[in-house]
Amino acid sequence: MPIVELKVWRGGDDGEYQTFHVEYDEGEVILDVVHRLQSTQAQDLAVRWNCKAGKCGSCSAEVNGKPSLMCMTRMINFTSGDVIAISPMKTFPLIKDLVTDVAWNYENARKVPHFKPKERDADGKHRMMQIDIERGQEFHQCIECYLCQNVCHVIRDHPENKENFVGPRFFIQMAQVNMHPLESVSQKPDALEGYGLDYCNITKCCTDVCPAGIKITDNAIIPLKERLIDDKFDPLRWLGRKIKIGNSK
Amino acid sequence: MTDFEIEEHEYDVLVIGAGGAGLRAAIESMALGCKTAVVCKSLFGKAHTVMAEGGMAAAMGNVYSEDNWKVHFRDTMRGGKMLNNWRMAQIHAQEAPDRVLELEEYGALFDRTEDGLILQRDFGGHKYARLAHVGDSTGLEMIRTEQQKAASLGVKVFAECTINRLILDKESNSISGAIGYWREKGNLILFKAKSIILATGGLGKMYAITSNSWEGTGDGHAMAMMAGAEMVDMEFVQFHPTGMVWPPSVKGILVTEGVRGDGGTLRNSTQERFMFNYIPEMFAAETASSEEEADAWYDDHNLGRRTPDLLPRDEVARAINSEVKAGRGSPHGGVFLDIATRRSSEYIQKRLPSMYHQFMQLAGVDITSEPMEVGPTCHYAMGGIKVDAETEASSVSGLFAAGEVAGGLHGANRLGGNSLSDLVVFGRRAGKGAAEFAKGKNEFSTIDKEFIDTTINNMMKPFENEGGQNPYAIHKELQDSMQSLAGIIRTEDELIQMLNKIGELKEKMKTVSVDGNRWFNPGWHLALDLEFMIANAECLVRAAIERKESRGGHTRDDYPNTSPELSKVNFILKQIDDEIQVEAKPLDEMPEELKQLFEDN
Ligand SMILES: Cc1cc2nc3c(=O)[nH]c(=O)nc-3n(C[C@H](O)[C@H](O)[C@H](O)COP(=O)(O)OP(=O)(O)OC[C@H]3O[C@@H](n4cnc5c(N)ncnc54)[C@H](O)[C@@H]3O)c2cc1C
Ligand code: SF4
Ligand code: SF4
Ligand code: FES
Numbered sequence: 053m054p055i056v057e058l059k060v061w062r063g064g065d066d067g068e069y070q071t072f073h074v075e076y077d078e079g080e081v082i083l084d085v086v087h088r089l090q091s092t093q094a095q096d097l098a099v100r101w102n103c104k105a106g107k108c109g110s111c112s113a114e115v116n117g118k119p120s121l122m123c124m125t126r127m128i129n130f131t132s133g134d135v136i137a138i139s140p141m142k143t144f145p146l147i148k149d150l151v152t153d154v155a156w157n158y159e160n161a162r163k164v165p166h167f168k169p170k171e172r173d174a175d176g177k178h179r180m181m182q183i184d185i186e187r188g189q190e191f192h193q194c195i196e197c198y199l200c201q202n203v204c205h206v207i208r209d210h211p212e213n214k215e216n217f218v219g220p221r222f223f224i225q226m227a228q229v230n231m232h233p234l235e236s237v238s239q240k241p242d243a244l245e246g247y248g249l250d251y252c253n254i255t256k257c258c259t260d261v262c263p264a265g266i267k268i269t270d271n272a273i274i275p276l277k278e279r280l281i282d283d284k285f286d287p288l289r290w291l292g293r294k295i296k297i298g299n300s301k
Numbered sequence: 302m303t304d305f306e307i308e309e310h311e312y313d314v315l316v317i318g319a320g321g322a323g324l325r326a327a328i329e330s331m332a333l334g335c336k337t338a339v340v341c342k343s344l345f346g347k348a349h350t351v352m353a354e355g356g357m358a359a360a361m362g363n364v365y366s367e368d369n370w371k372v373h374f375r376d377t378m379r380g381g382k383m384l385n386n387w388r389m390a391q392i393h394a395q396e397a398p399d400r401v402l403e404l405e406e407y408g409a410l411f412d413r414t415e416d417g418l419i420l421q422r423d424f425g426g427h428k429y430a431r432l433a434h435v436g437d438s439t440g441l442e443m444i445r446t447e448q449q450k451a452a453s454l455g456v457k458v459f460a461e462c463t464i465n466r467l468i469l470d471k472e473s474n475s476i477s478g479a480i481g482y483w484r485e486k487g488n489l490i491l492f493k494a495k496s497i498i499l500a501t502g503g504l505g506k507m508y509a510i511t512s513n514s515w516e517g518t519g520d521g522h523a524m525a526m527m528a529g530a531e532m533v534d535m536e537f538v539q540f541h542p543t544g545m546v547w548p549p550s551v552k553g554i555l556v557t558e559g560v561r562g563d564g565g566t567l568r569n570s571t572q573e574r575f576m577f578n579y580i581p582e583m584f585a586a587e588t589a590s591s592e593e594e595a596d597a598w599y600d601d602h603n604l605g606r607r608t609p610d611l612l613p614r615d616e617v618a619r620a621i622n623s624e625v626k627a628g629r630g631s632p633h634g635g636v637f638l639d640i641a642t643r644r645s646s647e648y649i650q651k652r653l654p655s656m657y658h659q660f661m662q663l664a665g666v667d668i669t670s671e672p673m674e675v676g677p678t679c680h681y682a683m684g685g686i687k688v689d690a691e692t693e694a695s696s697v698s699g700l701f702a703a704g705e706v707a708g709g710l711h712g713a714n715r716l717g718g719n720s721l722s723d724l725v726v727f728g729r730r731a732g733k734g735a736a737e738f739a740k741g742k743n744e745f746s747t748i749d750k751e752f753i754d755t756t757i758n759n760m761m762k763p764f765e766n767e768g769g770q771n772p773y774a775i776h777k778e779l780q781d782s783m784q785s786l787a788g789i790i791r792t793e794d795e796l797i798q799m800l801n802k803i804g805e806l807k808e809k810m811k812t813v814s815v816d817g818n819r820w821f822n823p824g825w826h827l828a829l830d831l832e833f834m835i836a837n838a839e840c841l842v843r844a845a846i847e848r849k850e851s852r853g854g855h856t857r858d859d860y861p862n863t864s865p866e867l868s869k870v871n872f873i874l875k876q877i878d879d880e881i882q883v884e885a886k887p888l889d890e891m892p893e894e895l896k897q898l899f900e901d902n
Contacts, residue, residue: 079548081663091773095824096817100344102514105554105659107441108347124662147485148821158345158458166453167408178405179417185410189435192410192442196346225449232408 053077054132058089060097061139065146069137076127082138083111083122086150098149106263109197113150114139119199119261141202143211157198160218165243167229170236180233187271191228193264194221200258200268206251217248220258220268227272230279244280249273305757307480307489312338312457313739314732315479315492317464317521318500320348321440321724322704322731324447325400326498327456329732335739338457338492340481342516345460346448349502349514349705350724353440354557354655356422356432357721359397363418365429365602370394372428375898377719379583380426380613381683381712382853382863384534384871387891388690389710393719393726400725401433409446411435423562426613426716428587429602430562437557437655443721461485464520465829466756467497467528467700470746476528476699477746480756484826487819489757493748495739498693498731499525499686499702505538507834507841508679508788509780512544512555521706523833525686526840526881531696532874533708534684535837536844537854539715540789542567542617544678546635551663553678556638556656558717560673561610563652564599565640567621568672569629575636576609579620584612615714615853618677622789625676635676641669677789681720683711683854684844687873692734693727699738699746703731713853763828764819769812772828779806779834787842792858796846803839810835843883844872 053075062070072093076085083101090097102108104123111122116137130136144152172178200220207213218226226247229235237243256269266272314330316323319341330337341348360373373394378385401419405411411433412420421430435442451458464481468491478493504519505511526532543556561567569575580588588609589595595608610617621636631637640649646669650657653668660666660673685708686695693701704724711719763772786799810831815824850864851857870885 077549079664080550084550090823091771091777095771095773095815096820096822098821098823102343102347102349102516103352104514104551105352105663107438107655108351108514110343110347126662128665151485151821153485154344158460161449162452166449169406169408172402172406177402177418180410180413181417182413185413188410189412192435192445193438194445195351195441196445229408232410234405 056085056127056130056132057135058085059135059137060086060089060149062097062149064148067149078128080127081123082115082125082127082136085127086122086138098147098151100151107195109195112141112197112199112202114141119202121197121199121263124263141198143202143204143208144198154198156214157196157201157219157221160222161225164218164222164226164247165229167232167235168237169234178234184233188228188232190266190271191224193266194224195264196221197263199261199263203257203261205255205257206248213248213251217251220252220273222247223249223252223276224266224268224272227276230276242283244276244283249277249280252277305489307491309491309493310338311493311745312336313495314498314735315340315494316498316500317479318348318502318704318706319345319458319460320350320500320502320704321443321447321721322728323348323498323500324444324451325725325728326500326703326732326735328447328451328454329729330736331451331454331456333733333736335736338459339451340459340462340464340492342463342484343461345458346444348444349516350440350444350721352514352555353443353721354437354555355424355559355562356434356439356718357397357401357443358424358427358431358716358718359401359433359722360394360429360431361398361401361419361421361433363414364421368429368431371898373397373431374895376427377710377716378712378899380716381714383712383868384853384888385712386690386709387889387895389727391895392690392730393710393723396726397722400722400729404443404446404725407446407450409435409442411442422559423611424558424717425561425611425617427718428607432562432718434559437559437653439721443724459490462490463826463829464524465760467524468748468752469528469697471749473746474529474698475746476697478748480753482760482819485821487822487825491748491753493745495742495745496699496701496735498735499700499706500704500728500731501706503682503705504834504837505679505682507779507783507838509784510544510553511679512541512553513679518830518834519682519837520830520833521702522682522685522840523836525695525697525700525702525706526836526874526876528697528700529876530700531687532684532840533687533871534712534844535708535840535874536848536872537683537713538679538841539614539681539683539854540618540677541680542614542621542677543638543675545664546631546674546676547633548664554659554663555678555680556673556675557653558614560638560640560653560656561608563640564644565638566608566610566643567617568637568639569624570631571629574610575624575629576612576617576620579616579623580609580612581616584616588612613714613716618789619856621675621677631674633674635674637672638675639672641671646670681705681715683713683715684708684841691730693731694734694738701731701735701738703727713855760829763813763815763825766812766814769814770809772813772815772824772831775806775809775813775831776827776834779831779838783838787838787845790856790858791845793846796842799842800839800846803835803842806835839881840874843881844874847872847883847885
């Protein structure tokens with residue numbers, strides 16, 4: 053088996069990169085190599101994972117500086133003798149090794165508006181057309197890897213903004229509720245205020261790293277920003293849109 | 302008391318597990334006014350449920366109006382080879398449609414029919430297209446929807462917190478709490494609770510080739526048994542016929558049955574659609590006998606009988622196994638699954654986007670132009686905690702169970718899509734059952750201090766056993782031996798060998814040792830999970846030895862046929878003084894009107 057040199061962050065904030073030499077197979081992904089390292093040389097190496105197939109968003113890290121899912125980064129992209137540096141996501145407080153404290157994200161999940169559906173049709177069912185839910189389904193593909201939160205400079209470089217800015221992952225969640233064909237409440241004019249949409253200057257870094265391929269900026273953030281402005285300055289347009297949504301079924 | 306500090310909490314209802322079942326249970330219990338908390342080993346939202354792909358089964362009749370709960374009930378029982386708890390199967394079939402609509406009410410966006418209703422897809426063993434789905438990421442939709450609902454209700458979540466033991470009140474022999482540790486720092490945590498719901502999912506991680514994640518160590522199964530609960534059907538484990546077989550690192554990762562539901566077909570190395578050679582007597586009347594008939598069925602189920610590619614999973618897994626054994630396998634030891642020649646590239650990418658990406662990114666295979674290579678992978682535990690069909694109460698007072706950790710609904714084999722619906726139907730009922738139980742109790746029961754001390758000593762032992770056995774090595778030994786000695790095809794000889802192996806592994810566990818300290822230490826976590834895996838392996842093997850026949854997920858080379866006597870019993874397992882005892886228990890009698898459903902056809 054070929055051997056790769058891994059530089060892995062060990063410890064907490066006062067930790068350091070440690071170098072390991074680990075065997076690998078071309079068909080493997082970085083996470084396999086990290087697991088081999090764990091079972092043979094570093095039993096207590098902290099790393100998160102669940103699905104090993106890009107579906108759960110647990111294994112986020114920075115591989116040679118690039119925010120990635122370790123389970124979807126193939127070894128075939130490297131050659132024997134390469135050095136691979138693996139470090140934890142930078143934006144969140146470090147717990148240990150590759151594991152960070154992502155609690156801030158879960159707090160935001162409680163903060164943003166929640167979905168409240170309108171009444172069902174007379175037969176007890178809801179009707180929605182496929183075309184009207186495609187955008188929502190795109191947002192629902194989010195696996196909560198928080199890589200977008202990790203790269204967003206609004207918080208990566210300014211942790212103090214975390215108080216007032218929920219980040220791209222939760223802009224998606226707001227957009228998902230706001231654009232839901234059955235939503236009944238949170239489309240009211242001030243529903244989008246107070247989450248920091250105005251901090252975003254549309255650099256699209258979040259979209260670039262999203263492993264679920266969600267067009268975060270174009271499809272969620274920009275439309276939300278437009279609505280926020282519209283609703284503030286032109287309540288009639290808000291009303292018009294509301295009626296249109298109501299009719300689209 | 303030991304000198305370890307313990308953080309303490311009190312809840313009316315404690316839910317262990319944050320998958321589809323645990324979340325639905327917590328939502329219910331919270332809505333009924335009980336102070337409720339959920340505990341889970343991973344981050345919130347990462348449970349197995351997030352990986353479910355194909356869909357959830359519910360006879361809504363949106364695609365075939367002929368469908369109704371009776372047909373679903375019949376399919377479920379026949380799929381389970383009639384060992385299912387009939388009452389659970391009935392409740393499940395009757396309530397699943399409401400639970401799907403309820404998820405929609407919480408915000409889920411299922412794929413739609415042309416008139417705006419929830420679209421349903423074909424799956425193995427289901428007579429009609431019945432699975433509500435979102436492309437091939439239905440579990441993600443379910444968990445996220447429930448997660449957001451639970452957050453909006455204010456359910457308290459303890460994430461990355463692992464429970465290690467259930468605590469009993471010695472006098473009344475009823476549940477009084479649970480003890481565990483925070484994974485981050487290794488600090489101890491104790492919950493006092495009036496009732497506890499186990500929703501800890503499956504136990505596939507005891508096998509080498511599995512679709513389960515690191516969490517699938519069957520903690521709930523083992524903890525319940527240690528607390529004295531009765532277990533049922535533990536010999537039945539589902540090997541899903543289509544896991545990835547190559548490259549080695551992805552071996553076992555699931556390929557959804559939706560591929561076959563949406564038109565894909567299995568072929569051997571000679572390109573033959575071999576499933577036509579494996580149609581069992583029980584399903585012959587309703588299965589297509591030619592390729593033309595099967596293909597016509599895909600277009601309209603009234604034009605032909607269903608394709609044998611969609612026989613129940615146990616049948617398909619055994620067929621693949623036989624083809625490979627006979628030398629007609631694919632280059633990497635599986636068979637071919639072909640949708641490329643049968644559906645357009647656009648259709649495949651639209652219907653199966655995550656399969657497309659999974660193969661492209663992990664195997665470099667473009668499933669719109671090449672066949673996939675697939676083979677069986679350990680997927681699901683049919684067996685589990687024996688519960689009351691109405692309330693999900695276990696045989697231990699105050700202990701409830703729902704989801705994969707509970708047994709009974711699926712009998713000897715689960716139909717695809719019947720798990721996601723199981724989670725919400727019985728998750729809700731368990732939430733209600735546990736909430737009502739808690740309301741009937743004014744005070745918390747006593748926590749057995751002596752037991753706490755023993756548990757903590759047990760948990761800390763791997764740090765004291767310096768230079769002993771490596772937990773990763775013991776785990777690998779368990780997985781490799783279960784795979785070869787208690788896998789898809791079993792014999793008495795090999796099962797007994799496995800039992801001896803389990804004895805050896807238990808011995809090794811006495812000196813299991815881990816490096817480092819309690820600070821986020823996966824080696825230590827594994828050492829603790831291993832105890833559960835080994836206990837479950839023992840249950841499985843003991844029950845498998847007793848079932849001297851082949852049925853559903855349990856195939857015995859030395860007893861290749863079904864036995865009429867064994868068709869009338871479930872095996873119940875119980876731990877008495879450290880010994881696991883197996884007892885045959887007659888099935889509950891099905892009422893006449895339900896029996897009728899099997900005679901009409
Ligand atoms: C890849 C894949 C695809 C699937 N596709 C489908 C499908 O299309 N349709 C279908 O019906 N079924 C499918 N299944 C099966 C189905 O997803 C699972 O059976 C189901 O999700 C199990 O749900 P659950 O709520 O019982 O438990 P899980 O979702 O497994 O959750 C278990 C929870 O318990 C927690 N837990 C476990 N032990 C402890 C402990 N000791 N302390 C604290 N917490 C603990 C875990 O952290 C987790 O939160 C699939 C399964 C897999 C693996
Ligand atoms: S587009 Fe906005 S949200 Fe996304 S990374 Fe840039 S600033 Fe952050
Ligand atoms: S939006 Fe994309 S990058 Fe952000 S958390 Fe979701 S999946 Fe990850
Ligand atoms: S392990 Fe699930 S996304 Fe990597």
